[in-house]
Amino acid sequence: MDTAAVPRQATQFKVIDCDVHPYVKDGLKSVFPYMPEAWVQRFMRKRANVSQEARSLKYLHPNGAVNRDDARPPCGGVSGSDPHYLVQDLLEKNKIEHAVLNCLQTGSLCSTLASTDESIVLCSAFNDFLINEWLTVDNRLKFAMSVPSQDPQASAAEIRRIGKHSQIVAVSLPLLNILMGNRYWWPIYEAAQEVDLPILVHVTGPDSIFYGPPISAGGIPDSYVERYVTLNQAGESSVNSLVFSGIFEKFPRLKVIFVEYGFLWLLPLLWRMDRTWRQLRHEVPWVKKSPVEYVHQHIRFSTQPIDEPRDPKDLDKLIEIMGYDQLCFSTDYPHWDNDMPGQSLRGLPSAERQKIFWNNAYTTFRMA
Amino acid sequence: MANVREKKEVSVGKAADFAVGQFKIVEIDGREIGITRLKSGELRAVRNHCPHKGAPVCKGIVGGTWLPCGPGEMVYGRDGEVLVCPWHGFEFDLLTGSELFQDKPLKLLMYAATERDGEVVVSV
Numbered sequence: 001m002d003t004a005a006v007p008r009q010a011t012q013f014k015v016i017d018c019d020v021h022p023y024v025k026d027g028l029k030s031v032f033p034y035m036p037e038a039w040v041q042r043f044m045r046k047r048a049n050v051s052q053e054a055r056s057l058k059y060l061h062p063n064g065a066v067n068r069d070d071a072r073p074p075c076g077g078v079s080g081s082d083p084h085y086l087v088q089d090l091l092e093k094n095k096i097e098h099a100v101l102n103c104l105q106t107g108s109l110c111s112t113l114a115s116t117d118e119s120i121v122l123c124s125a126f127n128d129f130l131i132n133e134w135l136t137v138d139n140r141l142k143f144a145m146s147v148p149s150q151d152p153q154a155s156a157a158e159i160r161r162i163g164k165h166s167q168i169v170a171v172s173l174p175l176l177n178i179l180m181g182n183r184y185w186w187p188i189y190e191a192a193q194e195v196d197l198p199i200l201v202h203v204t205g206p207d208s209i210f211y212g213p214p215i216s217a218g219g220i221p222d223s224y225v226e227r228y229v230t231l232n233q234a235g236e237s238s239v240n241s242l243v244f245s246g247i248f249e250k251f252p253r254l255k256v257i258f259v260e261y262g263f264l265w266l267l268p269l270l271w272r273m274d275r276t277w278r279q280l281r282h283e284v285p286w287v288k289k290s291p292v293e294y295v296h297q298h299i300r301f302s303t304q305p306i307d308e309p310r311d312p313k314d315l316d317k318l319i320e321i322m323g324y325d326q327l328c329f330s331t332d333y334p335h336w337d338n339d340m341p342g343q344s345l346r347g348l349p350s351a352e353r354q355k356i357f358w359n360n361a362y363t364t365f366r367m368a
Numbered sequence: 369m370a371n372v373r374e375k376k377e378v379s380v381g382k383a384a385d386f387a388v389g390q391f392k393i394v395e396i397d398g399r400e401i402g403i404t405r406l407k408s409g410e411l412r413a414v415r416n417h418c419p420h421k422g423a424p425v426c427k428g429i430v431g432g433t434w435l436p437c438g439p440g441e442m443v444y445g446r447d448g449e450v451l452v453c454p455w456h457g458f459e460f461d462l463l464t465g466s467e468l469f470q471d472k473p474l475k476l477l478m479y480a481a482t483e484r485d486g487e488v489v490v491s492v
């Protein structure tokens with residue numbers, strides 16, 4: 001898609017960015033003040049640290065870094081590790097009014113890299129670090145708090161511990177290779193619904209690499225590029241599972257936002273789910289209306305990485321068919337595949353664009 | 369003649385300060401332009417705005433690339449002639465400004481850059 005003719009510009013309307021990744025600068029050392037001494041000693045003794053990316057050799061980014069080199073803070077550290085610079089480089093430059101922070105370091109520890117006990121301690125420590133050292137920097141920074149998903153009860157306790165913080169707007173749930181409709185997740189949905197927070201899901205990094213998080217269908221991909229293309233698959237399976245397991249009948253106020261799973265796949269998925277439900281509804285009689293209605297009522301999808309058909313009008317057409325209420329704009333800053341608001345979805349009518357850049361997210365996250 | 373802008377020449381610094389394989393970014397009339405030297409000694413001046421989605425393209429990697437080849441092979445080439453955008457990774461040929469290996473390549477916006485009396489001069 002050639003947008004060369006159009007200079008880089010901010011949008012004229014308000015923007016909520018649903019996907020921004022903060023990095024904890026000095027790794028585990030930074031969060032030591034937020035955990036009990038016994039655990040500090042435990043982690044120091046094993047010389048533990050946290051990497052930026054949980055990757056095996058074959059999935060390292062072909063250009064060397066998932067984080068943009070050009071977004072490194074001038075004072076040093078990886079991109080995304082300085083809240084002051086992030087506010088300036090992302091929010092100010094692009095006129096973003098709210099940015100939802102989702103820490104993938106916490107996510108990858110919780111889904112995969114840490115033991116269950118370690119993940120519970122680390123999750124609270126990272127959450128508290130971000131609350132104290134990031135959210136206080138700027139009120140425009142909102143937070144999708146993480147939960148230690150290897151233990152649903154501990155996750156629910158974490159939600160009840162900090163979930164009422166005014167800048168916390170969602171629960172970031174590190175997915176495991178257990179479909180989202182499974183009863184395993186019930187305590188987390190119950191607690192999230194209790195404090196009015198939507199569940200936000202996003203790949204945590206070790207997906208399709210290690211045992212623990214969701215894996216791509218059909219086998220293990222052989223390269224970064226191949227894996228990248230398959231990462232949406234867990235999104236599809238999860239939407240399907242949530243609806244047919246009756247999660248939204250069990251938790252009628254629950255909302256879920258799928259972040260960075262793409263969205264164009266939703267169209268054929270919904271057609272297929274709808275037809276199959278008409279045929280075999282009686283197998284899952286708790287599904288009382290068309291799957292399409294549950295999805296429209298309860299589930300949202302972030303836009304990035306926006307697919308780019310060679311003719312951009314094809315994308316506009318598909319979004320028109322999908323309807324404009326499902327999508328929430330996201331940048332994915334500071335990652336290499338980020339989308340900035342000024343260059344995104346320019347072909348859509350402006351009222352509809354405003355829904356995607358603001359309204360849909362505003363009514364999904366706990367903004368008020 | 370219609371549609372032909374008068375070009376103006378701007379000196380952007382001492383020739384010795386422009387190293388092979390590195391971009392030096394200057395601002396001319398509010399436009400950021402990156403200037404680099406190829407291995408041949410030739411200069412390239414590139415608008416620091418990726419034709420894909422506007423990234424500061426001159427902050428990307430300058431290097432070579434792996435040329436199209438058969439499955440299981442690996443051929444490195446074009447060393448020092450390829451600019452990789454720091455965002456989505458599109459690759460541009462620094463000799464021509466064209467995106468590599470595409471039927472309908474995007475093009476970098478390039479300006480003429482020459483050396484004169486020990487200075488680098490860019491026409492904008």
Ligand code: FES
Pocket residue numbers: 418419420421422423425453454455456457458
């Ligand atoms: S902005 Fe340069 S490749 Fe997308």
